[in-house]
Amino acid sequence: MKAFTYERAHDPVAAARAVAARPGARFIAGGTNLLDLMKIEVETPVHLVDVQDLKLDRIEPTDAGGLRIGALVTNTDLAADARVRRDYGVLTRAIVAGASGQLRNKATTAGNLLQRTRCAYFYDTNMPCNKRKPGSGCAAIGGVSRQLAVIGSSDKCIATHPSDMAVAMRVLDATVETVNAAGETRAIPIADFHRLPGDTPHIETALAPGELITAVTLPKPIGGRHVYEKVRDRASYAFALVSVAAVIQPDGTGRVALGGVAHKPWRDAAAEAELPRGARAVTAKLLAGAKPTHDNAFKLPLAERTLAAAMAEVRTTA
Amino acid sequence: MPNMPEPVVSRRGVLAGGAATAVVAASPANAARVGERPAADPAPVKVSFKVNGERRDLALDARTTLLDALREHLHLTGTKKGCDHGQCGACTVLVDGVRINSCLSLAVMHEGDDVTTVEGLGTPEKLHPLQAAFVKHDGYQCGYCTPGQICSAVGVLDEIKRGVPSHVQGDIAASPAFSNIEVRERMSGNICRCGAYSNIAEAIADVAGGKA
Numbered sequence: 001m002k003a004f005t006y007e008r009a010h011d012p013v014a015a016a017r018a019v020a021a022r023p024g025a026r027f028i029a030g031g032t033n034l035l036d037l038m039k040i041e042v043e044t045p046v047h048l049v050d051v052q053d054l055k056l057d058r059i060e061p062t063d064a065g066g067l068r069i070g071a072l073v074t075n076t077d078l079a080a081d082a083r084v085r086r087d088y089g090v091l092t093r094a095i096v097a098g099a100s101g102q103l104r105n106k107a108t109t110a111g112n113l114l115q116r117t118r119c120a121y122f123y124d125t126n127m128p129c130n131k132r133k134p135g136s137g138c139a140a141i142g143g144v145s146r147q148l149a150v151i152g153s154s155d156k157c158i159a160t161h162p163s164d165m166a167v168a169m170r171v172l173d174a175t176v177e178t179v180n181a182a183g184e185t186r187a188i189p190i191a192d193f194h195r196l197p198g199d200t201p202h203i204e205t206a207l208a209p210g211e212l213i214t215a216v217t218l219p220k221p222i223g224g225r226h227v228y229e230k231v232r233d234r235a236s237y238a239f240a241l242v243s244v245a246a247v248i249q250p251d252g253t254g255r256v257a258l259g260g261v262a263h264k265p266w267r268d269a270a271a272e273a274e275l276p277r278g279a280r281a282v283t284a285k286l287l288a289g290a291k292p293t294h295d296n297a298f299k300l301p302l303a304e305r306t307l308a309a310a311m312a313e314v315r316t317t318a
Numbered sequence: 319m320p321n322m323p324e325p326v327v328s329r330r331g332v333l334a335g336g337a338a339t340a341v342v343a344a345s346p347a348n349a350a351r352v353g354e355r356p357a358a359d360p361a362p363v364k365v366s367f368k369v370n371g372e373r374r375d376l377a378l379d380a381r382t383t384l385l386d387a388l389r390e391h392l393h394l395t396g397t398k399k400g401c402d403h404g405q406c407g408a409c410t411v412l413v414d415g416v417r418i419n420s421c422l423s424l425a426v427m428h429e430g431d432d433v434t435t436v437e438g439l440g441t442p443e444k445l446h447p448l449q450a451a452f453v454k455h456d457g458y459q460c461g462y463c464t465p466g467q468i469c470s471a472v473g474v475l476d477e478i479k480r481g482v483p484s485h486v487q488g489d490i491a492a493s494p495a496f497s498n499i500e501v502r503e504r505m506s507g508n509i510c511r512c513g514a515y516s517n518i519a520e521a522i523a524d525v526a527g528g529k530a
Binding site for chain 2: 001002003004005006008022024028031032035036039046048050052076079080082085086089092093096097099100101102103105106235236237
């Protein structure tokens with residue numbers, strides 16, 4: 001691990017100022033992904049600003065009838081919240097489908113959104129990776145790509161976003177609230193928060209340098225049946241090959257987003273309008289234009305079948 | 319195991335020697351970073367936290383993980399280093415009663431915290447119920463993952479008691495109930511390469527009063 005200096009911030013604007021003032025500085029909260037990457041020198045911050053004292057660890061109702069989830073609420077506490085379990089079940093389901101109990105106890109809401117891809121070539125510093133070292137190339141293209149993206153990728157990067165939680169946040173139309181060093185706040189719809197790789201796969205989110213996530217808000221509950229169906233190589237503690245977050249209403253309409261297929265949670269309004277016609281109709285539209293590799297072409301039929309399984313679960317347990 | 323003689327060559331010494339031969343040259347770091355990096359040997363950072371009820375004051379390189387602080391600075395070698403990347407669970411400890419991977423947490427971030435390691439759960443004369451149950455049910459083979467398994471199991475039983483939901487629950491809004499499948503899901507962050515999982519699950523069930 002490269003040496004760094006460390007400070008503990010006491011209010012959000014001061015934290016943003018501390019990071020904005022020093023190129024190469026980073027926020028640290030749970031640290032479960034950042035420290036992992038620092039150990040192998042994929043991440044090499046020169047300064048860490050510890051945000052654990054910022055009092056952003058509460059879940060509160062909003063005036064709009066939704067919930068404001070503090071950036072530092074742990075994955076465990078968010079999944080266990082009675083309001084989330086009752087009104088936003090897809091979010092609890094998604095969180096408990098990810099990582100391990102130990103990691104969920106430490107990982108935060110904002111950190112979960114900001115975690116980096118688990119593409120093996122991003123982790124291997126002996127390999128070219130445009131995300132890790134812009135302009136160096138992509139060893140995943142033409143490499144072992146079973147886990148990687150089938151849609152929304154570019155000729156620079158075929159990484160996937162690893163989060164389960166983010167897929168549920170996408171289907172719930174969450175909003176990411178931030179503050180910057182000047183004290184200015186903004187609200188970013190989750191749909192616009194994660195970026196596609198394009199020519200700049202190293203720029204993963206809409207955040208400006210030094211901009212700090214303070215909360216994620218959920219709109220008022222939309223009812224319906226909430227499901228999160230995840231397919232992975234073992235029964236627990238593995239990243240998704242394909243996952244489906246869905247909220248299905250009694251009339252068969254609803255919302256659906258896919259995880260494990262792209263650089264961000266994958267959702268499309270025209271595709272989910274096909275829900276009453278069945279899984280095949282939805283995924284035909286949702287994955288139109290997919291460019292799978294030889295290794296991961298299986299994800300296209302798998303996405304359809306996983307959605308069909310999610311819809312069957314809704315029907316059989318209604 | 320109160321009557322066991324002190325070994326002449328400690329397990330720790332053997333492991334440390336073995337690990338040294340496995341050290342490989344660090345790969346070149348990202349050259350693209352800007353900003354001033356502190357010296358390779360930066361000034362130590364002071365931190366105080368409780369370990370097994372006793373206040374410990376340390377001055378550490380900020381890079382020191384909680385795991386390395388426990389093992390290398392406080393010489394509490396019960397907590398094990400397996401993968402050092404949060405994948406195996408051998409380093410699991412309880413911080414303020416909650417289980418975490420001590421390898422993925424900086425020691426300096428634990429100012430004022432209350433850390434419990436396997437050494438703080440019981441003593442050879444008076445084992446913690448989970449320690450006794452692991453012995454009774456033979457919940458290990460080589461034993462390397464065992465301290466992490468036991469600390470994790472303490473956390474799991476508390477999480478079920480507090481109603482923390484899990485992936486295998488039918489009704490996510492309901493309170494979880496103890497079962498073999500619940501334990502296996504909740505313990506999935508603790509790997510046992512000897513494959514003692516069945517006996518580990520039985521040991522935990524014994525303490526929980528449930529059936530494995």
